[in-house]
Amino acid sequence: MQGARPVAVCLMAALALSGCMRRTSPVAVAPQASLDTIAYGQTYVPPAMPVAYAAPAPVRYDSSYHLDAGDRLRIVVYGQEGLTNTYAIDAAGSITMPLIGSVPARGRTPAGLAAEIAGRLRNGFIREPSVAVEIEAYRPFFILGEVAAPGQYPYVPNMTVESAVAIAGGFTPRAKRDRVTVTHTDASGTGRFVVPPGTPIGPGDTVLVGERWF
Numbered sequence: 001m002q003g004a005r006p007v008a009v010c011l012m013a014a015l016a017l018s019g020c021m022r023r024t025s026p027v028a029v030a031p032q033a034s035l036d037t038i039a040y041g042q043t044y045v046p047p048a049m050p051v052a053y054a055a056p057a058p059v060r061y062d063s064s065y066h067l068d069a070g071d072r073l074r075i076v077v078y079g080q081e082g083l084t085n086t087y088a089i090d091a092a093g094s095i096t097m098p099l100i101g102s103v104p105a106r107g108r109t110p111a112g113l114a115a116e117i118a119g120r121l122r123n124g125f126i127r128e129p130s131v132a133v134e135i136e137a138y139r140p141f142f143i144l145g146e147v148a149a150p151g152q153y154p155y156v157p158n159m160t161v162e163s164a165v166a167i168a169g170g171f172t173p174r175a176k177r178d179r180v181t182v183t184h185t186d187a188s189g190t191g192r193f194v195v196p197p198g199t200p201i202g203p204g205d206t207v208l209v210g211e212r213w214f
Contacts, residue, residue, distance in 0.1 A: 064109060065109065065110065065135065066107055066108065066109060066186060066187050067089060067105045067106060067107070067108050067109070067110070067113065067135075068089065068093065068106050068107070068139055068185075068203075068204060069089050069090060069091050069092070069093050069106065069139065070088075070089060070138075070139025070140060070203075070204065071088070071089045071105075071135060071137070071138060071139045071203070072086060072087070072088045072089075072135075072136045072137040073086065073087050073088070073089070073095065073105075073110070073113075073133055073134065073135060073136060074086050074133075074134045074135075074136045075087055075095075075097070075114075075117065075131065075132070075133050075134075076131070076132045076133075076134075077117070077121065077126075077129060077130070077131050078129075078130040078131075078132075079130070080126065080129070082098060083097060083098055083099070083121075085097075086136055089105045089106065089139075093105060093106025093107070094106070097117065099121065099125050100117065100120040100121060100125070103116060103117060103120065104116075107187060110133040110134065110135060111133070113133050114131040114132060114133040115131075117129075117131045117133070118130070118131040137154065138154075138155040138156075138157075138203035139155065139203045139204045140152045140153055140154055140155055140203070140204070141153060141155045141159070141164060141201060141202075141203060141204065141205045141206070141207065142205070142206040142207070143164050143165065143167075143168045143206070143207040143208075143209070144206065144207070144208050144209070145175070145180075145207075145208045145209035145210055145211070146171060146172040146174050146175035146176070146209040146210065146211050147165055147168040147169060147170065147171060147172065147175070147209050148168060148169025148170055148171075148172060149168050149169040150168060151168070153167050153168065155202075155203040155204075158200070159200065159201050160197070160198055160199060160200050160201065161180050161182065161195065161196075161197045161198070161199050161201060161207055162197040162198060164201060164207050165180075165197070165207070165209065171209065174211045174212060175209050175210075175211065175212065176209065176210045176211060176212040177197070177212075178196065178197070179194050179195065179196060179210075180194070180195060180197065180207055180208060180209050180210070181193070181194055181195075181207075181208040181210065182195055182199065182201060182205055182206070182207055182208075183205065183206040183208070184201075184202060184204075184205050185204060185205075186202075
């Protein structure tokens with residue numbers, strides 16, 4: 001019995017050790033340090049960079065545009081190929097179409113002109129005419145004074161004084177560059193304005209670049 005006691009003690013110790021080895025316990029894992037943590041002492045979150053989105057510039061002239069001499073129009077009369085064509089507004093402010101002859105266009109909007117044409121066609125020519133009027137080309141603008149090539153030039157939407165000067169070859173050495181005079185005519189009449197180079201201009205406007213005195 002005395003000899004068996006050490007054996008029993010050894011067996012109990014072995015069983016205890018094997019139980020400890022099988023017991024699972026949570027293991028703490030230290031987080032891995034990043035360069036931001038080392039440098040700043042805490043996790044660094046970079047600020048969000050603002051993003052700017054440039055919206056396309058709108059066309060200045062649309063259905064509210066008032067027609068005048070020099071504008072070129074595409075007039076579509078649906079189902080009537082003989083009437084569908086390109087028409088220019090003459091110096092008198094009118095267009096001339098088959099069947100209905102001269103139609104006043106000056107001062108009208110494209111929609112207003114379409115309604116007038118449809119009304120005339122409905123009066124004895126076409127039962128239910130459908131008419132659309134689009135601006136194919138705007139009347140030209142004029143630029144005078146201290147530019148390299150003064151004269152008349154085709155207008156494109158969203159033009160400014162600055163782009164008009166560029167089309168005319170740029171300023172002369174004597175030009176006054178910070179202010180120009182723009183003459184503009186619309187339904188309310190004619191006005192003359194002194195404006196900076198970034199100012200928009202319209203079809204038919206006249207830009208006058210003055211001469212500086214020093």
